[in-house]
């Protein structure tokens with residue numbers, strides 16, 4: 030299929046939101062499924078709902094170390110209770126208490142039948158006479174104090190998590206607390222990364238005249254790890270059409286997604302579009318954004334190919350904005366915008382060229398009064414990897430914004446919010 034220019038006939042560049050909309054409608058194969066051990070679940074995407082098979086906690090238990098008693102025996106002015114039994118955590122509560130008796134109980138201990146309230150040990154006094162111990166419980170305890178009800182955290186049958194959810198530490202804790210040892214997840218997507226350019230060499234080798242170390246491989250391979258994805262290093266491809274065609278055709282059979290960087294513009298040394306048209310199909314996105322003007326998506330068989338710009342800053346921004354939603358959708362996650370928030374600008378941008386969306390590198394600073402502001406990376410030159418390294422995220426500046434003054438509200442997209 031011919032490479033389609035998403036602008037159509039006119040020369041208008043595609044707006045950021047239009048590009049997101051088109052990408053959201055790009056057909057993608059469904060993710061595969063597997064069941065894995067809970068210990069391998071972090072960062073994986075659920076393929077089916079997780080339901081609590083039992084109550085958590087299983088019984089009414091004590092929330093503190095103290096004395097469990099029956100509130101109906103309790104005189105609101107305080108009370109004396111015979112100490113009748115002892116219930117450490119993890120042991121059965123034994124038989125029901127007789128009236129006006131209390132149980133020595135520890136955090137997590139099962140409440141003996143009939144008891145409903147626990148007094149904290151530090152509030153009580155123990156009086157021992159011969160073989161009989163009496164606990165003096167102070168006034169004022171409400172019925173049910175310091176007791177955890179069975180099913181209070183999770184009731185049996187509750188849906189804990191929905192399909193498409195990416196498992197975090199606290200989710201794994203919740204699943205473990207129900208006794209479930211395995212979870213159904215989508216399989217990791219198989220991704221490959223190719224850097225293109227005659228100038229590129231890998232770190233650890235000598236740099237010839239005109240050479241440049243391949244930074245993008247390390248950038249993209251690391252970004253992919255949050256996906257979740259298995260990453261194959263497909264190496265560096267020289268600026269030759271036959272070499273790129275061979276590399277892509279060969280890898281497309283064993284990858285679900287291939288990311289390329291470089292060689293995606295209009296120059297004679299840019300071969301990606303022509304190769305994709307030959308081996309499958311391609312779509313070109315000429316974008317009204319900065320940094321990163323062009324993105325190419327394509328398909329070879331079932332493999333999605335995403336052509337990112339070569340400039341590392343544009344490559345990272347394009348990856349986060351456009352490759353990320355495709356990758357997450359391919360991996361089984363429902364589409365969700367990156368998390369962002371409003372902060373104060375710590376900079377002035379008095380006159381701004383309108384018509385394109387800007388994603389400038391920004392750093393968050395907290396003022397003495399607690400206000401959070403975003404600083405703009407001060408040096409010019411959009412190709413500086415230093416700007417990415419010194420940034421906490423992207424300051425999003427809308428197409429129509431004509432000026433920004435210090436103290437104005439701007440939208441900030443933290444790097445961490447792209448994977449939340």
Ligand code: AMP
Nearest residue numbers: 224226242243244245291292338339340
């Ligand atoms: P291109 O998109 O191929 O025209 O590349 C644009 C700029 O990004 C050029 O200056 C390239 O040298 C640079 N570049 C391309 N690929 C990489 C890479 N893998 N690592 C670092 N810089 C790169």
Ligand code: MG
Nearest residue numbers: 226291292339
């Ligand atoms: Mg190049």
